[in-house]
Amino acid sequence: MLDSIQAIIDRLFAPEILLTASIVLLLLFFKYRKFCTQNKWMIMLILGGPVVYFALSAFEENFWIQFSKPDNLPITLMLWLVIFFVWLAMRKGVENDERVAAGMPVAEDTKEQKEKVFVWPDLIYIEFLMLLAVFIGILVWSILIPAPLEEPANPQLTPNPSKAPWYFLGLQEILVYFDPWLAGVVIPSLIVIGLMALPYIDPNPRGNGYYTFSERRYEIPIFLFGFLILWILLVFQGTFLRGPNWNFYGPYEYWDVHKIVPLTNVQLSEYIWARLLGVGLPAFWLVREIFGIILLLMYFVALPVLLARKWFNKFYVQMGAVRYGIAVFLFLMMVFVPIKMYLRWMINLKYFVALPEFFFNI
Amino acid sequence: MAESKAAEATLDKGEAEVKKDRRELLKSIPWLGIAWGALAAAVGGLLTGILRFLYPNVLFEPPQTFKIGLPEEYQVGEVATQWKDRYGVWVVRNDEGFYALITVCTHLGCTPNWLSSENKYKCPCHGSGFYKNGINFEGPAPRPLERAAIVLAEDGQIVVDKSRKFLYERGGWDDPSSFLLYTA
Numbered sequence: 001m002l003d004s005i006q007a008i009i010d011r012l013f014a015p016e017i018l019l020t021a022s023i024v025l026l027l028l029f030f031k032y033r034k035f036c037t038q039n040k041w042m043i044m045l046i047l048g049g050p051v052v053y054f055a056l057s058a059f060e061e062n063f064w065i066q067f068s069k070p071d072n073l074p075i076t077l078m079l080w081l082v083i084f085f086v087w088l089a090m091r092k093g094v095e096n097d098e099r100v101a102a103g104m105p106v107a108e109d110t111k112e113q114k115e116k117v118f119v120w121p122d123l124i125y126i127e128f129l130m131l132l133a134v135f136i137g138i139l140v141w142s143i144l145i146p147a148p149l150e151e152p153a154n155p156q157l158t159p160n161p162s163k164a165p166w167y168f169l170g171l172q173e174i175l176v177y178f179d180p181w182l183a184g185v186v187i188p189s190l191i192v193i194g195l196m197a198l199p200y201i202d203p204n205p206r207g208n209g210y211y212t213f214s215e216r217r218y219e220i221p222i223f224l225f226g227f228l229i230l231w232i233l234l235v236f237q238g239t240f241l242r243g244p245n246w247n248f249y250g251p252y253e254y255w256d257v258h259k260i261v262p263l264t265n266v267q268l269s270e271y272i273w274a275r276l277l278g279v280g281l282p283a284f285w286l287v288r289e290i291f292g293i294i295l296l297l298m299y300f301v302a303l304p305v306l307l308a309r310k311w312f313n314k315f316y317v318q319m320g321a322v323r324y325g326i327a328v329f330l331f332l333m334m335v336f337v338p339i340k341m342y343l344r345w346m347i348n349l350k351y352f353v354a355l356p357e358f359f360f361n362i
Numbered sequence: 363m364a365e366s367k368a369a370e371a372t373l374d375k376g377e378a379e380v381k382k383d384r385r386e387l388l389k390s391i392p393w394l395g396i397a398w399g400a401l402a403a404a405v406g407g408l409l410t411g412i413l414r415f416l417y418p419n420v421l422f423e424p425p426q427t428f429k430i431g432l433p434e435e436y437q438v439g440e441v442a443t444q445w446k447d448r449y450g451v452w453v454v455r456n457d458e459g460f461y462a463l464i465t466v467c468t469h470l471g472c473t474p475n476w477l478s479s480e481n482k483y484k485c486p487c488h489g490s491g492f493y494k495n496g497i498n499f500e501g502p503a504p505r506p507l508e509r510a511a512i513v514l515a516e517d518g519q520i521v522v523d524k525s526r527k528f529l530y531e532r533g534g535w536d537d538p539s540s541f542l543l544y545t546a
Binding site: 155156157158159160161162172175176177178179180184244245246247258260263264265351354356357359361 | 469
């Protein structure tokens with residue numbers, strides 16, 4: 001009974017199911033945001049559910065091994081904190097949206113909220129107390145759980161699995177699906193550039209300085225998709241689900257070094273030329289990769305134009321060509337990451353365009 | 363009184379002259395030139411030091427060319443892993459001869475492991491997998507492992523030269539130095 005439940009949960013944590021389920025849950029959270037943030041049972045489920053799940057799972061041997069690693073403890077803590085703060089911000093946003101709809105000032109604009117206090121002693125006093133609390137917390141933590149130091153590095157002996165620091169595990173996960181120059185340089189730069197571009201893409205002054213959802217009904221889901229799915233979820237995957245030889249393991253699965261997963265990758269050119277058309281790969285690289293190049297051009301050039309005409313027409317009219325172009329490029333680039341991940345998991349697609357002659361692969 | 367006054371006057375005059383001389387002297391030194399010179403010397407010295415740092419007196423690196431013993435010491439169909447630690451190569455013998463694969467993953471440079479039971483090299487960093495001959499088949503590695511030059515020395519031992527690398531995608535594996543023909 002318990003074994004079969006664990007097997008089912010292991011199956012549910014397979015990457016394609018986990019990613020899909022997370023996206024669906026996030027969309028449901030946005031759609032039923034009022035229910036999720038104000039219903040008593042939903043609050044208990046969202047904030048208490050993960051705690052109960054981790055606490056129960058800790059009795060399982062393999063789960064405990066990963067959960068109790070000194071490296072991994074903060075990740076569990078972080079997961080819960082992220083859920084809590086997203087939930088809290090949404091709760092306050094929903095409350096404010098209701099207040100605005102009823103013609104009342106937002107919660108941050110009420111009289112008692114606007115009351116001013118002195119920096120000294122009111123602020124400094126609290127800050128000092130918090131400083132002491134954090135200091136004591138870190139001190140106790142460092143005594144109870146020693147830092148996981150290992151033996152001196154040996155370039156000939158790579159640890160298996162070899163993991164980046166936790167905050168880079170999301171990037172390490174993306175590196176599995178993209179070339180190093182894309183996953184290590186272009187995508188991280190675009191994350192930073194995209195965050196810097198946000199206030200120029202969305203100059204709506206309403207919603208500044210208070211929690212709201214309805215004033216940023218597209219921006220918040222897009223941002224949280226990038227943050228929660230493409231960063232936090234990938235950190236979680238990299239921490240708990242990636243085992244020896246960088247294979248996926250379920251949360252209750254033993255990390256068997258000899259686990260064999262068939263991962264033979266196929267290029268798009270091989271799919272089309274060899275499997276679909278039944279002819280060999282053309283020798284000249286431009287002919288060989290022409291389908292992938294056309295596909296990428298369609299995605300990054302034709303699709304924005306099509307979207308501007310049809311579904312995103314509202315944004316195109318509102319934002320103008322330049323701002324729309326930047327926003328839609330950043331958006332498509334972000335969506336490109338999970339698309340590539342799905343294709344790798346489902347049809348073992350390696351690269352759309354593979355040009356090892358020029359060290360250029362997408 | 364008058365005498366002393368006159369003396370004072372000459373003294374004053376002399377002091378003024380001395381002061382004037384000192385000022386002239388100070389003015390005559392090209393301070394700006396000295397300052398720029400000193401700055402240039404300091405920066406130049408720093409740069410020289412940094413450049414010197416790039417050329418250490420002693421290099422603790424294994425030699426790039428090394429002998430790995432007689433061909434008979436290797437089994438057909440086996441991947442010899444005993445040179446991985448010291449020189450960073452796998453030596454593989456098949457029916458036709460030998461080749462030496464460099465133990466650096468072509469994705470981001472980790473050191474893969476030879477898994478004999480799975481018959482593949484597997485990288486623990488991002489899961490790239492290579493067949494025994496070095497061809498990449500799984501994970502993110504974009505190209506096969508690189509091969510080092512391998513020849514027979516006059517004393518009958520195999521010599522591997524890591525400074526000469528052969529890349530499959532550049533057609534390097536067709537080069538006679540990338541493969542040591544040997545049948546016994």
